Amino acid sequence: MQNNFGTKNPISIPAKAGEKIIQKYHFGSESGVADAENLDSFKNLKNLLTSAHAPQDIDGIRLNIASESKRFRDYSISVIKKFIDSLMFFPNIRKMNMHFPPKRWVKATQHEGNMGKYSIMIDSIFNIGSYADDHDIKLVLENLNSYWWDNEIPDDIHFDDVDWGSKNEAFGMSPEEWIQICEDVNHANVKLCLDSSHVCTYAHRFSSEKREERVMSFLSRPELIDHVHWSDNYLYDLKGRRDSHLLVGDGSLPRNLHQKIKNLDATILLEHYYDESGLIKELDFIEKL
Ligand SMILES: [Zn+2]
Numbered sequence: 297m298q299n300n301f302g303t304k305n306p307i308s309i310p311a312k313a314g315e316k317i318i319q320k321y322h323f324g325s326e327s328g329v330a331d332a333e334n335l336d337s338f339k340n341l342k343n344l345l346t347s348a349h350a351p352q353d354i355d356g357i358r359l360n361i362a363s364e365s366k367r368f369r370d371y372s373i374s375v376i377k378k379f380i381d382s383l384m385f386f387p388n389i390r391k392m393n394m395h396f397p398p399k400r401w402v403k404a405t406q407h408e409g410n411m412g413k414y415s416i417m418i419d420s421i422f423n424i425g426s427y428a429d430d431h432d433i434k435l436v437l438e439n440l441n442s443y444w445w446d447n448e449i450p451d452d453i454h455f456d457d458v459d460w461g462s463k464n465e466a467f468g469m470s471p472e473e474w475i476q477i478c479e480d481v482n483h484a485n486v487k488l489c490l491d492s493s494h495v496c497t498y499a500h501r502f503s504s505e506k507r508e509e510r511v512m513s514f515l516s517r518p519e520l521i522d523h524v525h526w527s528d529n530y531l532y533d534l535k536g537r538r539d540s541h542l543l544v545g546d547g548s549l550p551r552n553l554h555q556k557i558k559n560l561d562a563t564i565l566l567e568h569y570y571d572e573s574g575l576i577k578e579l580d581f582i583e584k585l
């Protein structure tokens with residue numbers, strides 16, 4: 297018997313929580329972005345995995361499906377298509393979550409695919425969305441972080457003093473661009489994945505008075521959201537510049553956001569697992585929302 301704790305669709309937890317816990321609660325499960333290079337290690341979860349996270353980088357090099365370099369772009373697309381092929385081993389995986397490519401990735405280790413172009417990204421997502429459709433896998437696009445840590449921005453730098461124009465950034469970070477991408481791709485098999493912890497790292501670019509409005513804007517087109525990576529984070533404390541992935545209820549994202557997430561017609565991944573007592577506490581919070 298499935299218990300959704302009041303959500304409309306089944307809940308899943310990360311594959312790293314392990315077979316025992318996933319089965320005990322009759323949850324689905326998702327493989328994480330770091331697992332993408334060795335899905336083989338989840339053979340014991342063959343029937344329990346219900347979604348998978350597409351690869352973001354290979355050997356520390358960030359893939360870029362928006363790159364103007366055809367060679368690097370084709371390589372990046374082929375890595376993701378091969379990943380889709382590998383999902384065929386798992387009969388219950390019906391959804392693949394994907395990160396957006398970099399707009400600008402200036403790390404010393406990135407020798408190719410440093411820049412991304414919006415229109416190229418749209419075409420590449422359409423291409424991957426069609427390939428996923430042929431494999432009966434829905435593609436969902438996850439709003440991305442503001443990379444405070446990847447850019448080594450110290451906590452004592454005021455949010456207003458950061459020159460983001462020269463920093464590592466990916467597409468699909470603001471709610472407006474995230475939604476626009478989905479509309480521009482315009483493919484029935486391509487929808488959105490809302491990551492509430494990432495939302496918080498973005499909101500930290502604004503004054504504390506503006507943060508709640510920025511956060512709630514991610515829910516302005518709920519019909520496009522098909523999957524959620526649900527976690528909490530610190531909206532007003534500097535710790536929220538990091539992608540904290542707290543238990544839902546342990547941070548300071550607005551209660552209204554959590555209520556709206558609970559009522560979405562979307563599948564939900566609680567994108568963290570610490571221990572069973574934390575999970576029980578979180579499920580109680582969700583049930584009472
Ligand atoms: Zn992700």
Ligand SMILES: [Zn+2]
Pocket residue numbers: 438491525567
């Ligand atoms: Zn996520």
